Amino acid sequence: MRSMIQRIWVMVAAFGLLGMTVGCQPQGASQQTDNTASSAPIQSHAVTVDIKNFAYSPETIHIMTGTTVTWRNDDSVSHTVTSGANQKADGVFDSKDMAHGQTFSYTFSKPGTYHYFCAYHPIMTGTVIVTAGSSSSGADNMAGMNMSNASPSSGTEKYTIAPLGTGTSGEPKQADDLRLLPYTMEDGYKVFHLTAEPVWWQVKPGQKVEAWAYNGSVPGPEIKVDQGDKVKIVVTNKLPEGTTVHWHGLDVPFSQDGTGGVSQPDIKPGQTWTYTFTVTAPPGTYMYHSHPMTDMEKQEDMGLFGPFIVEPKGTGWTQVHPGYQDEYTLVVNDSPQFGYTINGLSYPATPVLPAKVGDKVLVHLVNIGSMNHPMHLHGMHFQLLEQDGYPLPAPQTMDTVDTAPGTTYDLAFVANQPGKWLFHCHITAHVTDSQGNMTGMITMFDVKN
C-alpha cells in the first residue's frame, strides 16, 4: 500500500514538473534577438540542434520532408533525444544515451509535428514541425522553412518576412490591443480586405518570432459586422504556400466555407480569393482562421486567425445587453510559436483593460489554441451569456470558464470595486515561466474610481 502511494506521488511530482516544462517551453521557437532582420530563413536539407545547458536549441524547428536533423550534445552530462510527448516514448526515434560531444541524426520523411524529450531530464523538450515538400529540390520549392536559422546569409532566401507586424492596413488599435478591420460599402456589401503574409511579431519584449499574420497582426484584425450584413472579404495570399480562410461558426454557404481541398482549392501564393456571404448568425463571438488542404496546424500555430464579432443590427451590443460601457475581445492561444498568449501577447506585454467602477464590461472570449484554458477572473464574478455566438438558456454566474479549443464565449460583469483584477488561465503552467515568474496567459482589468 505504501509503495503504491509512493509511486503515485512520484507520478504526481513528475507530471507536475512536466507541466511546468510545457508551460514555459513553447516560447523558445525561432526567436529573434536583434531588431534588424527583415528577410527570411531558409530551407536546408541538414539542420543542427545544439543540446546545451539542459535545453535543445532551437527548441522548435520547421523543416521540410527529407531534412536530416542532427542533435549534438554540448553538455558534460548525457542526454537523449527521444520522440514522444509527456515523457512517453512513441518509438519514432530515440538516440539513447548521448555523452558529451556525441551526435544523433534522424531524417524526417513524413509531414507532421514531432515532439521529443530527454529521458533523463523532463524539463528538456523540443519540437520538429515537418512540412510536405522536398528539401533537395532547390530554389523553386517555396513550402519549406527552417526558422531555426535566421541568418539571411546561410542559404537561398525563399520568402521575405515583413518588418515587425503592427497592422498593415492602418487599422486603429483598440484598447484590447486588437486592430479593427475597416471596410468600404460597395453595392450593398461591406467589403473587407485581409492579406496573409509572414511578419516578425513581438510576443513580449525580448521575444520576437516569425509569424504568419493577417494584415500584419496576431491575431488578425477584428472583423465587426451587424447581423444581416452582406459581406465580401477579399483575401490575398502572400504566404509561401496555399491557404484559405474559414468562417468559424458563421453558417455560410458551402462554397464560402473556406475548407481547402473540400469547398475550394487552396488560394495559391500571390493569388486573391473573395468570400461572399450574408451574416445570418446571431449577435455574438465567432472567429476566422486558415483552413488549407495541408498545413492547417502550422498555419494556425503561426498566427493565421482572428476574431469575428456579430453585432445586433444598427445599434450595437446595447440593444441586446443594455448598458455596456466597455467591450473587449480576448483571443487565447497556446501555439509552439508564440507560447501561451492573449491577443498574441504574453504577460507582461498583454493589454491592461480599463474600466470605471460601476461599468458593465462585456468580454468576447475566443480559444484558438489546442488546449483547454480555464479563464479565471479575480475580484468579481461574471455572467456567462453566450457560447459559440448563441445565448445560453440562462446566464450563468461564475468566476472561471473552461474554454475549449475552437469555442467562443460572451461574458459580462459589473466592475464593482477598484483594483487591478487579473483575468488569467488557471493552469499554472500556462502562466509561469521556468524561473517561477508570471508570464503567458494573464491580462488584467484596471478598475478605477
Ligand SMILES: [Cu+2]
Ligand atoms: Cu491555459
